[in-house]
Amino acid sequence: MRILLIQPASSIAFIDRVYMHEPLALEYLGAGLKLDGHDILLLDGRIEGDVVKSGIDFQPDIVALTGYTSQVNIIKELAEEFKASSTAPFVVVGGHHATVRPTDFNVSSIDLVVIGEGVTSLREIAIELASQKNFNAIEGLGIPGNTMQFTRTRPHCNLDELPMPDRALTDRYRSHYFSEWLQPLASVRTSLGCVGRCNFCALWSLTGGKYLKRSPENVVVELQNVKEENVFFCDDESMYDVKRMALLADLIREKGIQKNYFLYARADTIVRHPDLFAKWRDIGLRQVFVGMESFSNSHLQAMNKGLTLEQQEEAVSILKELGILLYASFVVDPDFSKNDFRSLTAYVRRLKLNHASFSVLTPLPGTVMHEERYAELFPYRPEMYDFIHTVLPTRLPLTDFYDEFALLWQRAIPLHRALKTFSYYGVKRLPGVFRLLSEATSTMRKSHLDHL
Incomplete structure (x- = not known):
């Protein structure tokens, strides 16, 4: 699969000129997905001019977005733009805010919300998307709908077991x-x-x-x-x-x-x-x-x-x-x-x-x-x-x-x-x-x- 990982822009532009740390969480996600042979592109919206255009050119099967509370609306707008594109990829949202308040992403343009550690979750999502689409079997997910449904809580993993x-x-x-x-x-x-x-x-x-x-x-x-x-x-x-x-x-x-x-x-x-x-x-x-x-x-x-x-x-x-x-x-x-x-x-x-x-x-x-x-x-x-x-x-x-x-x-x-x-x-x-x-x-x- 072709999987696009996106770090959105910050909500206030000058913040990105005070500090800009690498998108470490996405680098972990990409490392896990590469173990399964997926084709990965990571776009940093704080640096890239137009992540939607660059992302659509990649023709992803999955778009994964992350962010903090102040980026909630930025994430939802990106999800809508990708869903409205000709490729209409499967959209997954994770990160800090998705973990503490997943229902903020209970919208039609978002297919799944990852709650907690995402390396294993995203690997399992990719597997299910290519087969039975039985997402209820995956731990740590919010599934959007009229009322968001939640799967079993994913326990915290041994940090040494994560890929570099x-x-x-x-x-x-x-x-x-x-x-x-x-x-x-x-x-x-x-x-x-x-x-x-x-x-x-x-x-x-x-x-x-x-x-x-x-x-x-x-x-x-x-x-x-x-x-x-x-x-x-x-x-x-x-x-x-x-x-x-x-x-x-x-x-x-x-x-x-x-x-x-x-x-x-x-x-x-x-x-x-x-x-x-x-x-x-x-x-x-x-x-x-x-x-x-x-x-x-x-x-x-x-x-x-x-x-x-x-x-x-x-x-x-x-x-x-x-x-x-x-x-x-x-x-x-x-x-x-x-x-x-x-x-x-x-x-x-x-x-x-x-x-x-x-x-x-x-x-x-x-x-x-x-x-x-x-x-x-x-x-x-x-x-x-x-x-x-x-x-x-x-x-x-x-x-x-x-x-x-x-x-x-x-x-x-x-x-x-x-x-x-x-x-x-x-x-x-x-x-x-x-x-x-x-x-x-x-x-x-x-x-x-x-x-x-």
Whole structure:
């Protein structure tokens, strides 16, 4: 069969100029399908001009689409265009949003929705499509109709049993994948799930609260075949299993693998295991993304973050002493007053951070917070779930809220510290970076118009 895999464009164009990670999930799907002899084409809609035209030219039997909540309508529009084409392929949708809210894809242009791990599911779908079409026998599916029907839940697989992602599928795109100054950048997953129970995050619930791991030996085999010198570990929390990650570091050193690493870690993991981060620094760990979320212990407690400001501040000190860049992330509550915005700005400045990002608190479908605050949410518009718009009522008038949000980005990191971060980009890229910042802040300030 000819199977087309599509990574849709992002809902906000400038996001793809801040970071663009490779479509790793689709590379896993393609690897599995190739084992069965299928002809695979992967199109990245963030880079390709017209994925529908390119896709139709491929004449696929199956089109598989993936995406997040903010891309729901983009996915449905693509599905409609493919169904209306002369080839009218079989359309399958999977990914994060399909797993947490599959009924959003209960439309006539979509034939099946994959819930959970898709490598095995898509292989089985292709087999059934060519034979009996008995999709009810496949685990982890939503079958569109007047009322969506669901098959048995697919249990989580052993991550080591998955095929290695097929990066040949993205050969023509690989120079485009990056995260800010890290370019080109490869993405590698070593685990799935999280030990945290933050009520605004769905990642831990996707695995039923389990923390699933690949063996260090399996990860090293993949790293030996990654061409890029920069590697992003796209785990939900990379360093939780200290023994496993210490062994992985030892194996990387033994194999002589030389890369620059970027990963996620919780502040309490850093505080409890500074020696592990020192060990990783010595083999190439350059920066760590830490979800610090707030300037207030009461806010952290309300999010069920399981952290204190004291732990956050100690984590900042440890990474600074190790010479590892801390990429701190904070959440802006729609209930913020102007004083709250000032307090967050002051907190970031007090920590003397060189780099920080800010997102609007968004109760995504599939999270505890979404269930708890469902009655408060604005009328459902998936494209607003992009962490730049609010989907909850704001204490401030919307125009003031978005003005303060834009000012936060401009003021939280003082210029002399921001210049150190800008230096990572190199002189040639700086004009583009400044244009991007201007575009982003302008977009934030105008976001109130999107609520009309």
